Amino acid sequence: MSATMKNSLKAAAALIAIAVVSVVLLALANRFFPKYVPKLDADKVTQLNAMLPTGADDATALDESYFSIDADFDLEAFNKNNGAGGSSVLAVYKAEKGAYAGSIITETQSTGYGSQIMILLTSYGTDGKINGFAAVRTSGDYLLEDADKYEKLKSAVIGKTAMTQGQVLSSTGATAAGSASGVEKNLALSGECYRAVKEGA
Amino acid sequence: MDVKKFKETALGGVLSNPVFILVLGMCPTIAKSTNITDAFALGLATAFVLVFSNIFVSALRKVIPDKVRLPAYIIIIATFVTIVQMFIEAFLPALNGSIGEFIPLIVVNCIILARAESFASKNGIGYSALDGASMGIGFVLSICLLGAIRQTLAAAGMKVFATTPGGFIVLGLLMALFNSLLRMHKEGLRKKLVKEGE
Structure with missing residues (x-):
């Protein structure tokens, strides 16, 4: 040698x-x-109440169960069939009372091109279109940690059922962001989950 | 133990201050010194990586082939950066929102790579850990000082100091001050030695 x-x-x-x-x-x-475990606690109800305003204050929304967690939905089976590349559904919630009653909210996790892990809440109205969107956790995310871009993205996603990376970027004014792929994956997975929940209901 | 070497290594953070003397790691120094909280957190994260990467590089210096030393250092540094990132994501989500995007960039921070290449790869574990701690503390204090001054000036209405050009102006003035103080100190020491010799 x-x-x-x-x-x-x-x-x-x-x-x-x-x-x-x-x-x-x-x-x-x-x-x-510690791993992130989604739960319907006071913080989550506050976030859900801001995303889908019930008209009640946060404490009332929590005490009177304006939101519930969908314990019947088989997350494990769903993620086995649909989750890929680090994407998964962490929890499914339902809006029980208020103006947005009947909405289904998914909590999904996905990873962007730059390994940005993001956990997003996406809510679907009774018409099947997105009526609420919020970031639960992000790690060094260019799009979601910029307040202006985040607000633009939230406005753009309302009324749609999904968004491509290109749409995510153009709606926020960003030129390039690895995290756009994470948002696209999150929305695609949450859409699948919403349809699965509706079929199961 | 070599007292002279110990003293030189321990004072490295001052005599070879990474920010004011070596002018290394300027990107995070300017970008995250707009307030003291972010500056302290980023400084601490960098110091942690600096200490542990120095220890590992020193421990493995005899088994790392010279030709692949830089990729090897990058792997070691990236490991500790990932641990810091995991820690911040798990325990400090609010901090993650403000400095999160700069944590992965610690991997390519010149201070860490420079210390691994110029010190840890040539010295024992103890001295390398001391060098990492000294340089780390020097970096934390420098970035905090810069952050405190910029935050105070911006709060007093001089918003330009919260911007990048303002950051460079404060940094330049601090560098000038630090270097003249250090020169005065060295001159004083030299005069004292000459006097003692007479």
Whole structure:
């Protein structure tokens, strides 16, 4: 074996070994950080009430169950068939009272091109069109953390059933954003979920 | 233990301050020093990565082939940056909203790569950890000072200091002040030594 080949193999082996150590370290770290578990608590009701104003204050909306979590929907089976590439539905809520009663709200997670993880709430009215949109969590997201772009996106998505990356970008005035793909995936998955919930109902 | 080397390494954050002397890591320094909270958080995240990447690079310096040292350093640095990112996402979601987009950029922060290349790859684990801590503290203090001044000036109505050009102006003035103070201190030490020699 030539010296060049030996050196190349040595370099590749060193890089692989370091990568393996890194993966082990990250896997260990991941075990110690709490995972996000969606629940219908006071914070979530406040967010839902802002997204789909019920007319009641947040405390009343919480106490009088203006929103409920759809425990009958089989999330695991749905995600097994539809979730891909880090996208999944985390929870399904229903608007029980108020002006938007009958709306179905999905909480979905997806990843953008730049590995931005985003958890979004998307609400569908009784006509099947989106009537509410909100970001629950984002990580270093260019579109959703810019207040102006976020508001523009929220306005643009209302009344639609889905949006492509191009539509997401043009509606916000952004020229390029890896997170646009995350928004597109989230909306596509939440649309599928909405139809599955309606079929099951 | 080599006392002189220990002293030099421990004072590295001041004598070779990454912001005011080495002028490294300017992108996050200017972008996130508009207020002291963001500046402190980003500084702390950078310092954490600096300490641990220095320790790992030093520990692995004899097994990393010279030709692939830079990709190896990047993998090590990226690992610690990812851990910081996971921590902030899990425990500090509000902070994640304000500095989240700058956390992945720590991977390419010149301060970290420069310390890995120029110090950690040539020194033992103890000194490398000390160098990382010293440089990290130096970076935190520098970016916090810059953040505090910019925030105060902006709050006093001088909004230009909240912008990038304003940030460069404050940074330039602070660099001039820091360097002249350091020069005066060195001159004082030199005069003292000359006097003692006489």
